Amino acid sequence: MSDSQIFERTQRFLSVLRHCQVLGLRVEHADSRGLTLRLPYSEKIIGNPETGVVHGGAITTLMDTTCGISTACALPELEVCPTLDLRIDYMHPAEPGHDIFGFAECYRVTPTVIFTRGIAYQRDINEPIAHAVGTFMRMGKGAQGVFGSEGKA
Amino acid sequence: MSDFNLSELVQKAHATNDYNSLIQLVPYARLIGIECLRLGDEMVFRLPQNESNIGNPLPAIHGGVIAGFMEHAAMLHLLMFMGAPHLPKIIDFSIDYLRAGHYRDTFAACQVWRQGRRVANVAITAWQTRQAEPIATARCHFKIDEP
Numbered sequence: 001m002s003d004s005q006i007f008e009r010t011q012r013f014l015s016v017l018r019h020c021q022v023l024g025l026r027v028e029h030a031d032s033r034g035l036t037l038r039l040p041y042s043e044k045i046i047g048n049p050e051t052g053v054v055h056g057g058a059i060t061t062l063m064d065t066t067c068g069i070s071t072a073c074a075l076p077e078l079e080v081c082p083t084l085d086l087r088i089d090y091m092h093p094a095e096p097g098h099d100i101f102g103f104a105e106c107y108r109v110t111p112t113v114i115f116t117r118g119i120a121y122q123r124d125i126n127e128p129i130a131h132a133v134g135t136f137m138r139m140g141k142g143a144q145g146v147f148g149s150e151g152k153a
Numbered sequence: 154m155s156d157f158n159l160s161e162l163v164q165k166a167h168a169t170n171d172y173n174s175l176i177q178l179v180p181y182a183r184l185i186g187i188e189c190l191r192l193g194d195e196m197v198f199r200l201p202q203n204e205s206n207i208g209n210p211l212p213a214i215h216g217g218v219i220a221g222f223m224e225h226a227a228m229l230h231l232l233m234f235m236g237a238p239h240l241p242k243i244i245d246f247s248i249d250y251l252r253a254g255h256y257r258d259t260f261a262a263c264q265v266w267r268q269g270r271r272v273a274n275v276a277i278t279a280w281q282t283r284q285a286e287p288i289a290t291a292r293c294h295f296k297i298d299e300p
Contacts, residue, residue, distance in 0.1 A: 005165065016210050017182065017207075017208050017215065018204065018205065018206075018207040018208065018210075018211075018215075019205060019206050019208045019215040019217070019218055020215070022184075044180050044181070045180065045184065046179070046180040046181060046185045047179055047180075047181050047240075048179070049178055049179060050240065053183035054181075055179070055180075055221060055224075056224050056246060057181055057185070057220060057221015057222070057224050057225060058181060058221065060215075060217050060220040060221055060224065060248075061208075061215060061216075061218060061220070061221060063217075064216045064217040064220065065208075068216075082250065082253070083250050084249070085247070085248060085250065086216070086248050087245065087246070088245060088247075089245045090243055090244055090245060093242070106293040114185070116180060
């Protein structure tokens with residue numbers, strides 16, 4: 001599958017997730033090695049009104065979505081992969097007023113589960129706001145329906 | 154950013170049994186629509202069914218929203234019972250998804266396993282139909298000593 005097909009697939013995946021539209025998530029980059037999403041800064045996702053720092057919940061949503069959709073970069077066909085578990089470690093608070101990027105990759109794909117890891121960052125991926133690891137369950141292509149049949153849509 | 158006295162707000166909320174002002178303080182909590190209910194010395198948090206929290210056309214609630222709800226429930230719980238003078242800051246957060254989060258009301262309850270001077274460990278359980286059948290369990294650490 002070409003990188004442009006992967007990009008298109010991840011965009012379609014993201015577009016059916018209602019809450020991601022509410023947060024304004026966008027696909028920044030996608031190829032066979034992984035996926036980057038952008039979470040725009042906005043006042044409605046502030047978690048600390050004293051400082052204007054974004055709520056951890058918005059970052060968790062960014063990383064759950066990025067890790068979840070990164071499975072579409074690694075699989076030959078689109079599959080529904082619910083999250084089994086997710087862990088976020090915060091390196092330092094996000095700087096208010098700036099967008100947050102989430103990068104994720106699948107580092108092991110088995111017939112039943114997919115192991116993903118990711119990084120949330122602002123200016124530089126080498127200065128992460130948070131590290132994430134998530135495990136996703138493979139339900140198989142049969143369990144689709146949600147995204148319609150790929151290629152024919 | 155804004156000027157408010159957190160301990161005063163907490164005291165007032167306890168006195169009037171109205172926790173809305175405490176919840177309204179945080180924009181993200183307003184966005185997803187968190188509520189809370191005090192039952193004696195227990196606090197139960199509620200995330201009402203809300204279209205904008207859907208993360209899957211099934212429909213199901215976005216896993217990230219469930220996590221955000223649980224994280225915020227833990228933070229409010231610490232504020233209400235532990236006399237934390239500032240909003241606790243998240244250090245790490247880990248969640249296990251046990252069942253699908255259907256498009257309906259979700260509830261959460263917290264357990265503080267340890268509160269030291271600087272760090273607190275909180276476990277959170279979220280359910281929809283019965284508390285004994287959780288849709289997710291989570292645990293997190295908060296830094297509680299600094300503004």
